[in-house]
Amino acid sequence: MTGPLTPADAMRLALAASSRVHGTTSPNPPVGCVVLDAHGHVAGTGATAPPGGPHAEVVALAEAGDRAHGGTAVVTLEPCAHHGRTPPCTDALRAAGIAAVHLAVADPNPVAAGGADVLRTAGVTVTAGTLAAEVVTGPLRAWLHAQRTGRPHVTWKFAATLDGRSAAADGTSRWITGPGARARVHALRAVSDAVVVGTGTAIADDPALTARDDTGRPLPHQPLRVVAGRRDVVAGSHLDAPDVLHVRTHDPDEVLAALRDRGVVDVLLEGGPRLAGAFLAAGRVDRVLAHVAPALLGAGTAALGDAGVGTIEDILRLQVAHVELVGGDVLIDAVPDSTVVTATPPRTAALSGRTPDAGGGS
Numbered sequence: 196m197t198g199p200l201t202p203a204d205a206m207r208l209a210l211a212a213s214s215r216v217h218g219t220t221s222p223n224p225p226v227g228c229v230v231l232d233a234h235g236h237v238a239g240t241g242a243t244a245p246p247g248g249p250h251a252e253v254v255a256l257a258e259a260g261d262r263a264h265g266g267t268a269v270v271t272l273e274p275c276a277h278h279g280r281t282p283p284c285t286d287a288l289r290a291a292g293i294a295a296v297h298l299a300v301a302d303p304n305p306v307a308a309g310g311a312d313v314l315r316t317a318g319v320t321v322t323a324g325t326l327a328a329e330v331v332t333g334p335l336r337a338w339l340h341a342q343r344t345g346r347p348h349v350t351w352k353f354a355a356t357l358d359g360r361s362a363a364a365d366g367t368s369r370w371i372t373g374p375g376a377r378a379r380v381h382a383l384r385a386v387s388d389a390v391v392v393g394t395g396t397a398i399a400d401d402p403a404l405t406a407r408d409d410t411g412r413p414l415p416h417q418p419l420r421v422v423a424g425r426r427d428v429v430a431g432s433h434l435d436a437p438d439v440l441h442v443r444t445h446d447p448d449e450v451l452a453a454l455r456d457r458g459v460v461d462v463l464l465e466g467g468p469r470l471a472g473a474f475l476a477a478g479r480v481d482r483v484l485a486h487v488a489p490a491l492l493g494a495g496t497a498a499l500g501d502a503g504v505g506t507i508e509d510i511l512r513l514q515v516a517h518v519e520l521v522g523g524d525v526l527i528d529a530v531p532d533s534t535v536v537t538a539t540p541p542r543t544a545a546l547s548g549r550t551p552d553a554g555g556g557s
């Protein structure tokens with residue numbers, strides 16, 4: 196047996212537990228919970244089940260059994276205080292005799308929030324903010340964004356050469372980056388709710404948009420596959436399938452509203468240049484993942500089309516969150532300056548926002 200865990204150590208385990216259900220809980224958040232016994236040893240670990248199933252705390256408490264009595268629950272999101280599809284987690288924590296709770300972030304959902312106060316009133320010691328910086332950029336990121344803005348979170352992922360090309364002059368593009376970068380993309384698809392491409396990319400590249408392992412076998416969790424744009428996809432192509440959602444517009448807010456209506460929280464935008472440009476121009480890209488290959492093409496298709504930038508003053512700057520070498524390619528993880536959160540916008544403004552003329556199908 197190892198010694199007692201600190202709340203931060205336990206939060207790291209809770210975060211890891213939440214990573215294991217990332218992509219399977221929407222529209223609910225992927226939450227992780229660790230229950231420590233009265234001596235600080237792990238008694239139970241849990242994560243949110245798919246919608247309608249138990250919340251993370253209930254899963255962890257069930258594993259802990261009697262050992263939860265007098266113990267501590269460490270959870271990535273404030274325990275809910277509401278009767279939703281399941282009873283309040285605050286009730287479950289109290290019934291189990293939990294003495295202390297450490298939470299990373301408050302629940303922004305007004306219906307479920309208030310759990311910390313409910314627990315304090317019941318005599319439980321509550322500490323908020325444990326490892327909050329890690330948790331808000333982890334699996335809860337997209338859900339927290341959706342709660343704040345009313346829109347799904349959008350990650351624009353692209354692969355390009357050093358000179359910013361995503362295809363050669365003749366249109367060929369397989370492959371610009373190496374197998375390591377491609378494996379990352381499949382792992383990313385597996386934790387996303389939806390993968391979106393424009394009709395231009397669907398027609399030019401015939402992508403499958405499924406999440407596969409390195410032998411080509413499908414990963415357990417598959418995202419909703421989405422094509423955006425007015426044109427029809429090619430009959431018999433990968434995306435000419437009954438489970439593919441075809442949204443007949445390039446307007447980012449129309450695409451996102453259609454996805455939100457289907458419970459989508461976390462969107463992976465995979466191109467092409469025109470659709471990505473429309474999303475960036477509208478301020479609807481929340482994260483950029485650029486796989487940059489140390490290679491040059493010169494002529495060829497740029498990774499990004501018109502993004503509403505006509506003069507240097509309007510350049511879209513990003514803040515780099517992380518840089519990594521993946522195989523022989525450089526992965527840059529960045530956030531557009533325009534979407535760096537400075538304040539909580541009113542919920543009513545959520546779906547209006549900036550509405551530049553990003554329409555027009557392809």
Ligand code: AOF
Nearest residue numbers: 226243250251274275279280281304307
């Ligand atoms: C928790 N632990 O693991 C999760 C929570 O419809 P329901 O009953 O499943 O409730 C969904 C809401 O509960 C969700 O919007 C969020 O506010 C909270 N999710 N809370 O205590 C969990 N997944």
Ligand code: ZN
Nearest residue numbers: 250274275284
């Ligand atoms: Zn709950």
